[in-house]
Amino acid sequence: MSPFRVSTAVALAWSGAALSVAPVPANAAWGLNLPTPVSPIGREILELHNLIMLICLIIFIVVFGFMFYSIYAHRKSTGREAATFAHSTKAEVVWTVIPFIILIGMAIPSTATLINMEDTSKSDLTIKVTGYQWKWQYEYLDHDVSFYSSLATPREQIVGLQPKGEHYLLEVDNPLVIPTNRKIRLLVTANDVIHAWWVPKFGAKKDAIPGYINELWTKVETPGTYRGQCAELCGKDHGFMPIVVEAKSPEEFDAWLAGRKQGSSLEHAAATAAAKQWSESELMARGEEVYAHCAACHGVDGKGLPGAFPAIAGSAVATGPVEDHLTLVMDGKPGTAMQGFKGQLSDIEIAAVVTYQRNAFGNKAGDTVQPSQVQSLR
Amino acid sequence: MATADVAHHEEHHHHPSGVMRWITTTNHKDIGTLYLCFSLSMFLLGGLMALVIRAELFQPGLQVVDPHFFNQMTTMHALLMVFGAIMPGFVGFANWMLPMMIGAPDMALPRMNNWSFWILPFAFTMLLSSLFTAGGGPAAGWTLYAPLTIQGGMGVDMTIFAIHMMGISSILGAINIIVTIFNMRAPGMTLMKMPLFVWTWLITAFLLIAVMPVLAGAVTMLLTDRHFGTAFFDPAGGGDPVMFQHIFWFFGHPEVYIMILPAFGIISEIIPTFSRKPLFGYTAMVLATAAIAFLSFIVWAHHMFTVGMPLTGELFFMYSTMLIAVPTGVKVFNWVSTMWRGALTFETPMLFAVAVVFLFTIGGFSGLMLAITPADFQYHDTYFVVAHFHYVLFSGAAMAMMGGAYYWLPKWTGHMYDEKLGKIHFWLTTIFFNVTFFPQHFLGLAGMPRRIPDYALQFTEFNVISSIGAFGLGFAQLLFVYVIVKCVRGGSKATDTVWEAPRGLEWTVPSPAPYHTFETPPKIA
Ligand SMILES: [Cu+2]
Ligand SMILES: [Cu+2]
Numbered sequence: 001m002s003p004f005r006v007s008t009a010v011a012l013a014w015s016g017a018a019l020s021v022a023p024v025p026a027n028a029a030w031g032l033n034l035p036t037p038v039s040p041i042g043r044e045i046l047e048l049h050n051l052i053m054l055i056c057l058i059i060f061i062v063v064f065g066f067m068f069y070s071i072y073a074h075r076k077s078t079g080r081e082a083a084t085f086a087h088s089t090k091a092e093v094v095w096t097v098i099p100f101i102i103l104i105g106m107a108i109p110s111t112a113t114l115i116n117m118e119d120t121s122k123s124d125l126t127i128k129v130t131g132y133q134w135k136w137q138y139e140y141l142d143h144d145v146s147f148y149s150s151l152a153t154p155r156e157q158i159v160g161l162q163p164k165g166e167h168y169l170l171e172v173d174n175p176l177v178i179p180t181n182r183k184i185r186l187l188v189t190a191n192d193v194i195h196a197w198w199v200p201k202f203g204a205k206k207d208a209i210p211g212y213i214n215e216l217w218t219k220v221e222t223p224g225t226y227r228g229q230c231a232e233l234c235g236k237d238h239g240f241m242p243i244v245v246e247a248k249s250p251e252e253f254d255a256w257l258a259g260r261k262q263g264s265s266l267e268h269a270a271a272t273a274a275a276k277q278w279s280e281s282e283l284m285a286r287g288e289e290v291y292a293h294c295a296a297c298h299g300v301d302g303k304g305l306p307g308a309f310p311a312i313a314g315s316a317v318a319t320g321p322v323e324d325h326l327t328l329v330m331d332g333k334p335g336t337a338m339q340g341f342k343g344q345l346s347d348i349e350i351a352a353v354v355t356y357q358r359n360a361f362g363n364k365a366g367d368t369v370q371p372s373q374v375q376s377l378r
Numbered sequence: 379m380a381t382a383d384v385a386h387h388e389e390h391h392h393h394p395s396g397v398m399r400w401i402t403t404t405n406h407k408d409i410g411t412l413y414l415c416f417s418l419s420m421f422l423l424g425g426l427m428a429l430v431i432r433a434e435l436f437q438p439g440l441q442v443v444d445p446h447f448f449n450q451m452t453t454m455h456a457l458l459m460v461f462g463a464i465m466p467g468f469v470g471f472a473n474w475m476l477p478m479m480i481g482a483p484d485m486a487l488p489r490m491n492n493w494s495f496w497i498l499p500f501a502f503t504m505l506l507s508s509l510f511t512a513g514g515g516p517a518a519g520w521t522l523y524a525p526l527t528i529q530g531g532m533g534v535d536m537t538i539f540a541i542h543m544m545g546i547s548s549i550l551g552a553i554n555i556i557v558t559i560f561n562m563r564a565p566g567m568t569l570m571k572m573p574l575f576v577w578t579w580l581i582t583a584f585l586l587i588a589v590m591p592v593l594a595g596a597v598t599m600l601l602t603d604r605h606f607g608t609a610f611f612d613p614a615g616g617g618d619p620v621m622f623q624h625i626f627w628f629f630g631h632p633e634v635y636i637m638i639l640p641a642f643g644i645i646s647e648i649i650p651t652f653s654r655k656p657l658f659g660y661t662a663m664v665l666a667t668a669a670i671a672f673l674s675f676i677v678w679a680h681h682m683f684t685v686g687m688p689l690t691g692e693l694f695f696m697y698s699t700m701l702i703a704v705p706t707g708v709k710v711f712n713w714v715s716t717m718w719r720g721a722l723t724f725e726t727p728m729l730f731a732v733a734v735v736f737l738f739t740i741g742g743f744s745g746l747m748l749a750i751t752p753a754d755f756q757y758h759d760t761y762f763v764v765a766h767f768h769y770v771l772f773s774g775a776a777m778a779m780m781g782g783a784y785y786w787l788p789k790w791t792g793h794m795y796d797e798k799l800g801k802i803h804f805w806l807t808t809i810f811f812n813v814t815f816f817p818q819h820f821l822g823l824a825g826m827p828r829r830i831p832d833y834a835l836q837f838t839e840f841n842v843i844s845s846i847g848a849f850g851l852g853f854a855q856l857l858f859v860y861v862i863v864k865c866v867r868g869g870s871k872a873t874d875t876v877w878e879a880p881r882g883l884e885w886t887v888p889s890p891a892p893y894h895t896f897e898t899p900p901k902i903a
Binding site for chain 2: 032041044053063067070074075082083084086088092100106110115157160166167198200203204206209210211227229231233235238307308335337
């Protein structure tokens with residue numbers, strides 16, 4: 001055994017011992033209940049869940065106490081004769097009415113929590129959340145800040161070429177950042193198919209549906225990083241569109257927001273600078289990076305997934321007239337998974353990725369696209 | 379096809395033999411056998427797909443299949459189990475048992491009966507061959523939610539047509555059952571004297587007729603959205619993706635009772651026999667079944683609490699769903715009271731029946747938890763839901779059918795099955811079932827979404843356990859097949875009553891039940 005193995009074994013043994021005496025830490029392996037909530041709604045839900053669990057457990061034990069007693073005591077092998085009774089109005093009325101009363105007892109706190117959950121009024125900050133195949137977009141509506149958030153776990157970890165990191169599949173490039181102790185209202189929608197935005201520790205889940213804007217609120221009390229996942233099947237990479245939220249103190253949040261605004265104006269500057277003429281090699285290098293946006297469907301090798309996602313290699317569009325190629329990438333094709341990238345990518349990024357597609361994977365269109373050309377089509 | 383004149387009917391030995399017997403048969407027992415064999419083979423095939431799913435989920439990372447194929451497996455597994463294994467399985471039981479239970483010579487519409495079975499192999503061949511088309515089979519989940527289904531390839535269209543065919547088959551079968559029960563009962567067999575299995579099937583048949591056309595409508599709208607430029611579910615054309623869910627679940631919730639009410643019927647036959655006591659609260663059982671059926675039409679949106687319904691809608695569907703606990707509770711209490719102060723023995727059918735009552739109730743309680751809207755926001759679309767519906771569908775519907783098979787096999791074949799192997803099959807199934815699905819409750823609570831091919835490291839341990847259980851559960855079913863084959867081929871001779879003192883007309887005919895029974899109606903006491 002290598003020293004590393006020994007130390008993990010020791011650590012495992014320790015944590016096993018610790019688990020048996022300490023309450024199970026939230027989000028750890030072997031967790032048996034909902035994770036420890038960090039928002040008022042999350043707490044209310046946990047309490048409700050525990051209460052209902054308890055009621056169910058008691059009824060279960062009583063009912064099956066009777067059954068197992070009967071299984072033990074009323075066996076034929078004890079030499080007994082079967083009784084002959086076949087109904088009892090009194091008993092039947094009792095076990096219809098009592099459950100009904102218990103249900104009312106459950107309905108009252110549930111109703112209260114539900115009313116509270118649905119009250120999105122008087123919020124301090126509104127963020128629009130849009131689901132895409134397979135990433136999230138966050139827009140801070142009153143602050144002109146907007147960015148995309150997608151899986152940061154490298155492909156090598158997924159296919160087992162690298163050891164898996166601590167936050168395997170639950171890490172993103174750009175987390176959503178929110179201030180603590182503020183009522184945050186999220187407007188949830190989607191661009192293509194239905195997704196669902198869910199962070200378990202917030203007790204917050206809402207479907208992101210194209211054509212709908214759903215509302216959801218949360219208020220996070222403890223600063224920290226919280227993780228969740230898309231909860232509605234949304235196609236091939238449904239399992240690979242995590243949600244990461246960083247809750248910062250209001251001061252830190254304000255600082256972050258200010259920095260972010262500057263960042264986006266820098267991007268604007270970069271976009272204007274894109275008025276310059278780009279060489280083919282510059283475009284190809286940039287395009288290869290941007291192609292990461294396309295690889296989930298069209299494949300890293302440009303071969304796509306036959307029948308579902310067309311290949312770029314040898315594609316009629318990618319080798320045909322450049323205008324058609326550009327329009328398709330910018331506007332997408334309604335009713336298919338091919339989304340419009342006009343809003344997601346800047347002029348130079350679109351120019352680069354189209355150039356790349358036209359000249360990579362064995363395609364030899366031989367032409368390049370300049371940002372100015374993209375600009376003129378906007 | 380031979381004409382069904384009276385003379386032909388009397389000469390039993392002139393029906394075609396070999397394959398033609400099975401293709402042309404209009405005999406309810408033959409057709410029952412066909413349905414049951416079909417159901418068993420779909421059960422095994424669907425189980426195989428479940429094992430692909432569990433193999434991929436055995437460890438974090440992608441090892442066995444790619445995510446697109448994984449989605450096809452989850453979708454296909456569910457479609458096969460729901461439409462191929464459970465529903466036809468219960469129709470098989472109905473074909474075999476209903477005429478014998480009500481003292482009828484056959485089903486009322488024998489030729490239609492032949493058709494409703496023979497549509498199925500074609501439907502499922504079409505469904506399964508979609509896996510081999512470009513783009514693969516359906517991959518949007520058995521719920522086929524738009525707009526994701528709009529994206530798929532030709533496999534989705536084949537699925538839609540297959541569902542149309544299954545729907546026709548179910549509706550024909552349901553009509554036949556209703557007509558048989560209303561017109562073919564032996565004189566004196568009043569409605570309130572019918573065995574509970576007959577009652578549950580009567581109500582199920584009405585549910586089928588009510589909701590299968592709704593499903594057909596939903597998938598037809600998908601088809602026209604996909605190919606003919608309509609935009610029922612496409613917001614860009616003024617359509618509404620949520621409407622698909624409303625229509626689907628208006629079918630989908632009654633569908634879950636279509637899959638469980640006949641199971642309740644089977645349990646209500648088995649428990650009295652091995653308790654040597656009449657069923658407790660027969661009238662209440664009938665009323666509870668009817669109440670469940672009625673409520674099943676007004677609870678559908680409990681599958682959609684997270685779509686952003688108005689508060690009043692959420693409250694209505696929460697309250698109506700909670701109400702279902704009352705008639706369901708009545709059933710469980712009545713089964714326990716049937717056992718109470720009986721003289722119990724635990725042959726294999728009884729073991730299955732008791733396990734169903736116990737395990738189904740776990741599924742019932744998790745169902746009640748899911749009805750609590752605020753809590754459902756946490757459970758929805760997680761493994762908690764996966765655990766829940768396997769507790770009601772596997773340890774409810776499927777295990778009830780296993781119990782029913784052991785219960786009536788001696789009547790069907792004339793041989794006793796191997797009791798020892800039957801018990802081993804029972805224990806393996808029950809233990810591995812719980813090993814597979816109980817940990818999934820914890821996974822769901824901890825935050826693992828359903829329908830994902832890969833997961834975060836904190837979910838590893840329970841997934842490993844669940845996968846081990848699944849393989850055990852799968853292999854245990856090979857033993858089931860072996861016991862059935864062995865029983866068909868031979869075994870000690872079964873008596874006419876088979877069990878000590880079972881109630882019901884089926885036990886008054888010889889074992890094996892002759893090709894034609896009750897050609898003259900029995901006398902009902
Ligand atoms: Cu998604
Ligand atoms: Cu339902």
